[in-house]
Amino acid sequence: MEHFAIVGFGCAGYHALRAIRETGCEAEIDIYSDTDLPPYNPMLTTYYVAGRLPYEGLFPFGTLKEIGKQYHAVFRTETCVKKVDAARKAVMTEDGKEMLYDKILISTGASAFVPPSFSGLKDAHCMRTVEDAVKLREKLELRPYKDAVVVGASMVGIKVAELLNRRGIHVTLADMAPHIFALAAYPEVSEMIEERLIKLGIDTAFGQAITGAEEHVDEDGRVAGYTVSLGGGSRIETELLVLNIGTRASTGILDGAQIRIDRGVVVNERMETSAPGVYAAGDCCQGNNLQSGQTQIIGLWANAGVQGRVAGRNMAGSADEADGNILHNITHFLDMDFIGLGDNRLTGETYVYVNREKGFYLQAVIRDGKPVGFNILDNYGISGILKAHLIRMLRGEPCRFTPQQRGQLLRYGLERQFMDYLEAAI
Numbered sequence: 001m002e003h004f005a006i007v008g009f010g011c012a013g014y015h016a017l018r019a020i021r022e023t024g025c026e027a028e029i030d031i032y033s034d035t036d037l038p039p040y041n042p043m044l045t046t047y048y049v050a051g052r053l054p055y056e057g058l059f060p061f062g063t064l065k066e067i068g069k070q071y072h073a074v075f076r077t078e079t080c081v082k083k084v085d086a087a088r089k090a091v092m093t094e095d096g097k098e099m100l101y102d103k104i105l106i107s108t109g110a111s112a113f114v115p116p117s118f119s120g121l122k123d124a125h126c127m128r129t130v131e132d133a134v135k136l137r138e139k140l141e142l143r144p145y146k147d148a149v150v151v152g153a154s155m156v157g158i159k160v161a162e163l164l165n166r167r168g169i170h171v172t173l174a175d176m177a178p179h180i181f182a183l184a185a186y187p188e189v190s191e192m193i194e195e196r197l198i199k200l201g202i203d204t205a206f207g208q209a210i211t212g213a214e215e216h217v218d219e220d221g222r223v224a225g226y227t228v229s230l231g232g233g234s235r236i237e238t239e240l241l242v243l244n245i246g247t248r249a250s251t252g253i254l255d256g257a258q259i260r261i262d263r264g265v266v267v268n269e270r271m272e273t274s275a276p277g278v279y280a281a282g283d284c285c286q287g288n289n290l291q292s293g294q295t296q297i298i299g300l301w302a303n304a305g306v307q308g309r310v311a312g313r314n315m316a317g318s319a320d321e322a323d324g325n326i327l328h329n330i331t332h333f334l335d336m337d338f339i340g341l342g343d344n345r346l347t348g349e350t351y352v353y354v355n356r357e358k359g360f361y362l363q364a365v366i367r368d369g370k371p372v373g374f375n376i377l378d379n380y381g382i383s384g385i386l387k388a389h390l391i392r393m394l395r396g397e398p399c400r401f402t403p404q405q406r407g408q409l410l411r412y413g414l415e416r417q418f419m420d421y422l423e424a425a426i
């Protein structure tokens with residue numbers, strides 16, 4: 001009987017296990033996880049901290065016992081993998097054990113990146129894991145805080161800023177980039193969001209490097225606050241510091257001489273790495289970006305699920321492919337919705353549509369007669385259809401909206417003329 005290993009048990013690892021079993025494959029499967037928790041959804045961590053989600057809500061696939069019963073596997077929990085020898089297909093754990101496998105999936109995800117200038121801080125927070133969420137929630141419940149600095153104006157940073165703002169804490173959102181959502185929003189849209197943040201009492205400090213932070217300790221040895229230094233020479237005094245500076249793919253267990261690694265583990269459409277029998281899926285890997293034709297990490301929940309399923313089916317011997325994805329972000333925060341579809345660095349003619357009655361703003365960038373990206377403010381209802389449309393266009397597939405899609409787009413306030421234009425763009 002074949003013997004598989006899944007290293008890392010988040011969204012990608014879970015979907016791989018499920019897909020392997022759903023093909024009827026009876027291989028023995030060892031699952032290595034550095035925690036004793038079931039797979040969790042990192043994007044729900046801020047909801048838990050905000051008290052809007054119970055602890056159990058962080059685990060969308062149930063308990064390990066439930067998962068084990070349904071998709072039988074050996075769970076090696078609280079077992080950190082130290083090294084994967086891709087040539088020998090060996091998994092080595094921190095306790096010195098080694099096991100050989102027929103096939104291995106690397107689904108180790110990503111971890112919060114803390115630059116060296118912040119690495120000595122004892123009490124600053126990140127937001128990625130369940131432990132991060134529990135730690136911040138406990139801290140906020142301990143005493144009232146007046147102010148906080150959130151470094152990193154990304155999708156994660158804004159969710160942290162939101163939950164602190166909702167608690168009545170004065171937030172300064174800081175980023176080296178000149179605008180919020182630098183990797184997803186067009187400058188005009190960022191400016192609109194920033195104006196709204198300021199109206200909500202959130203200060204912004206953009207376009208300046210955050211060079212470091214000094215921790216202040218009280219007479220009991222507890223961290224009482226920070227002085228945060230900005231590149232322009234200014235400083236911000238704050239009680240609470242949360243760092244959401246970015247993530248790094250967790251690839252340290254692999255040897256770049258054995259397996260191709262760029263920013264993540266490079267995979268093909270079957271989620272195979274350059275090492276035979278070794279697969280990768282989720283935030284640790286670099287799959288195809290349909291728009292650029294290059295491989296890129298697209299660190300999104302649904303993407304991790306699709307990649308995990310494709311990897312699982314291929315491991316089980318049922319051929320399957322994921323041709324890739326586009327960069328996209330769909331985020332709800334502070335009573336607004338921001339949707340960014342496509343690479344926001346691509347330039348072209350700008351089409352703007354404002355529907356005051358429905359209260360939304362849409363900006364499309366058109367290049368060579370075709371849309372290459374959309375930013376939408378406050379209209380969640382059209383995002384899925386436009387995203388699917390953009391993907392179909394990039395695949396060269398027929399781009400007609402179904403009558404149901406047209407109905408939905410109309411209901412949500414998009415004009416017929418724009419739909420006709422999008423259909424003709426192919």
Ligand SMILES: Cc1cc2nc3c(=O)[nH]c(=O)nc-3n(C[C@H](O)[C@H](O)[C@H](O)COP(=O)(O)OP(=O)(O)OC[C@H]3O[C@@H](n4cnc5c(N)ncnc54)[C@H](O)[C@@H]3O)c2cc1C
Nearest residue numbers: 008010011012034042043081108109282283299300301304
């Ligand atoms: C606050 C926040 C908000 C987000 N918002 C969104 C959003 O709005 N939309 C969206 O699509 N995505 C969002 N994301 C991203 C999304 O959560 C990730 O893309 C997705 O969870 C990736 O799943 P994964 O299985 O690849 O990795 P992970 O969930 O990181 O799972 C990897 C697992 O592997 C374990 N592991 C790592 N190394 C080892 C080792 N050496 N040995 C054993 N185990 C190991 C890790 O501990 C972890 O449990 C957000 C993320 C965060 C943090």
